[in-house]
Amino acid sequence: MTRSNLLKTGLSRRTLLATGAASLATPMLSTRVFAATEELTMLAWYGHAEPDMVAEFEAENNVKFKPKYYTGGDNMLGLISQSPVGTYDVILSDAEYVQQLNAAGYIEELDPSDYAFDEFFPEFQKFPGHWDGDKLYSVITRFGFLGVAYNTEALTEAEASSYDVFWNEKITGKLGHFDWHLPNLGQMSLANGNPSPYDIDAVAWEAVKEKTMSLRPQVGGFFDYGGTFSSLENGQMLAFGGIGDWITGVLEKNGASVRSVIPEQGGLQWTESFSIGKGSAKAELAKKWIQYVTSAKGQAKSADMAAYPALIPNQKGWEVLAQDKPEEAKRQNMLLGQSNVMDMIRDGRIQYRQLPIQQSLEDWNDFWSEYKGA
Amino acid sequence: MRKRITLYSLTFSLPLLLWQLVFFVFPLAFLVALSFWTVKNFRMEPAFDTINWVTMYGRSVFWQSYGLTLALAAGASVLTSILAFPCSFAIAFKLTPKMRQLAIFMMVIPFFTSYLVRVYSWQIFLSDNGIINGLLGLTGLEPIGMLNTVFATMIGYLTLCFPLVVLLQLFSLMFIDRTLIEAAHNLRCGRLRTVFEVVIPSARVGLVVAALFAFILSFGDFVSPVYLGGGDPTTLSILITDTTKSGQQWPRAAVIALTMIGTLLAVAFAAISFAYKGRGK
Known part of the structure; x- marks a missing residue:
């Protein structure tokens, strides 16, 4: 086909080049669609990024967690301090270390309205150490x-x-x-x-x-x-x-x-909470994860986490757990409308x-x- | 005459030199520097402060752990050498070449499995409800507390060192000039006396190096004291983890590590000097 013939068919050279380029790029685009699984890095105690906890979220959001597990708050602080800014998108921390993380500038400020605090028991809506005045830095996810x-x-x-x-x-x-x-x-x-x-x-x-x-x-x-x-x-x-x-x-x-x-x-109470790592390039996805794991559905999963079970602060999470896994809800004494673990906190037996x-x-x-x- | 440095000699010596620089000298230099850093609010800050040395060397628990670790490692070294010697002697002098090959292979097999796994499996044997106490129970004997004791730690050290010590002793014994042994026998020297006056002195270098390896491996081991000894008493390796676990005190841990390295170097030099004493005259 000559140049004039091309023009006769109404196909300009520009159109042809654009079409050709688009055709050539199509396989790249389709590859991109299938390979677009994003990687989200998590620094946490063992178990938090295992399939029983994250598989559903990964499938729903086309994301793959890349966990780095630590054994203790000092180990966690050491790993963050030795890594470049933005290495960890999501950071799980025990309550006593959140202030250290914040003081060192390792975590981002969070917007309280992003999270379902109204579903939490009042004791956990403004948990000490997670807030600096009215600024939120970490969202409680489980305790024991x-x-x-x-x-x-x-x-x-x-x-x-x-x-x-x-x-x-x-x-x-x-x-x-x-x-x-x-x-x-x-x-x-x-x-x-x-x-x-x-x-x-x-x-x-x-x-x-x-x-x-x-x-x-x-x-x-x-x-x-x-x-x-x-x-x-x-x-x-x-x-x-x-x-x-x-x-x-x-x-x-x-x-x-x-x-x-x-x-x-x-007794004593330990508490785990999620924060977004400073400089995370995937802060939006990290926020989504925290929203998921502190939602009723995520909380029920968290209560029965395979690595180690825990109590959960979300009341609606208690309802889901009682419905899905009544035995575990009973074993951990997380049943609403009767004497339960919250009474121990309210009776002042837990520090x-x-x-x-x-x-x-x-x-x-x-x-x-x-x-x-x- | 001064030897000239040639490309040929450099080709063979440079990799070793680079290896030593990258994996020993540089990390060691960093460890020395780190021991003078300070920690404030969980964060390490580069400095030149002797506080970590003063603090660690001023603590009785440090010297207590040091003495204990030294004693345990020396004990493991002597015990392993004594227990390994009859084994390596038998393989070297009593077995046919084919059986010797098989025995050497058997000594290599333990290295196929992780040391941690082997130590964990010992728990099944040594625990109060374990296999050994189960067998004792069948004979009507009371169970013996073995797990979480120094005895169990020593079993772990033997697990770690025994095959290696046997192999090192064996390679030394195999190359002894047999005519010396024959000469001793011809001169009416008894079997046991031949072992002590001919075999052991002839294989001295290998035997000392084997014992040295047992000492080095046991001195720095963390797995056996924790998983078989129950972390009680505290060895230096446990003290290092304790120190880093609280307050990010890596500089203090560096002091412990450097003391361990210094001790190992001193013991290694002393052992090698002893091994080669009187040779080359």
Whole structure:
């Protein structure tokens, strides 16, 4: 076909070139449509980006999570500080570390109207540490209690309902510690009758140290996450300090004879919340994830997360859980319209786990090392 | 006469030099620098402050862990060497060449499996309700507490070091001049005396290097003290994790790490000097 013929058909050279270019680009476009799965990076405790939690969101939003799991708040802070800005789109943090994240400028400010706070129990609508005045930096997604974890074949619930059980002769050499000073010393502080376990003066701190040291002959070991699981499961340890249902719940659901109870002296509360990493290029998608996981549907999933179960702050999430998994709702005592876990908070039996207020974190950690070495 | 540096010699020596620079000297230099940094509000700040050295060296728990780790590693080194020697001796002198090959292969097999997995599997044997106590129960004996003890830690060290020590001892024993042993026997030297006065001195370098490896591996091991020893008592490797776990105290952890490196270098130099003592005269 000559140039004149082309013009006769009404096809200009420009049109031809444009059509040709479009034709050539079509495979590229179609490839792009299928390959457009976006990657969302998540820094979190193990389990939060596993299929049971994220598969539905990934499918609905054509996104793939790329998790980086940490073991503890310090580990998390270390990973962020060693990474370029924007490395992590979504960051899961324990409540006591949110302020550190904010102070270091590692997280973005959030818009409260983006999240379903009106569905949350009032206690969690403005959770301390997540807000700086009226500015929101993190949205609570789950929480749990720390008390006495015990082997139900070796101890009765009545025996385990006091921290005094740690000194019980029946468990000499069989008491394990989850190897982190903050929950263990917080529990010792509660056992010593301190109403605010982390806000204690020098005299009370000395008393806590003395009380803790008196426990040393009872201790059979100091364990990390995996060691805690195995030593409770195989009955090597009969009671544990520093943990709660987040460990025993998994074992209990798998048939092990272990449980957790909040003792009469009170328990501690851990809290996990999601933030958007500073400089994230996918802040909008990150926001969408936080909206999803704090929605009723996401919350019900979160309560029964395979890695470790937890309590959830969204009341509508409780309803969905009771409908979808009534056994788990009952096991975790998350049933509306009757006595439930919220009563423990309202009765003042639960204190937040937090960083020490009148001593430095270093003081607590150094003492913990001394205790371990004693 | 001074040797000239040729392209040929550089081709063979440069990779080693670069490797040492990139993977040993530079990280070590960084570790030294890090030990003088400070930590404020969970954030490390470059500085030149001796506070980390003063603090760590002033803590009794540090020296307690140091002494304990040293003793455990030395114990593991001696124990492994003693237990491995009859094994390597038998393979070197009593087995046929074919059986020797098979034995060497058997000693390599443990390395196919992760050390962590092997240590975890020991829990099944050593726990109160484990296999060993189950067998003891069948004979009417009371269960023995083995897991979360120093004994269990030592089992872990043996798991880590034994095959390697056997192999290192074996390669040393295999190259002993057999005529020396024959001469000893001809001179009416007893079997046991031959072992102590001919075999061991002849294989000294290999035996010392094997023991040194056992010491090095045990001294820095984290897995056995935690998963078999129950993290109690605290070894230096555990103390490092404790230090980093709270308040981002990597500079203090660097002090512990440098002390460990210094100790290992001193022990290695002493061991090598002893191994080659009297040679080359």
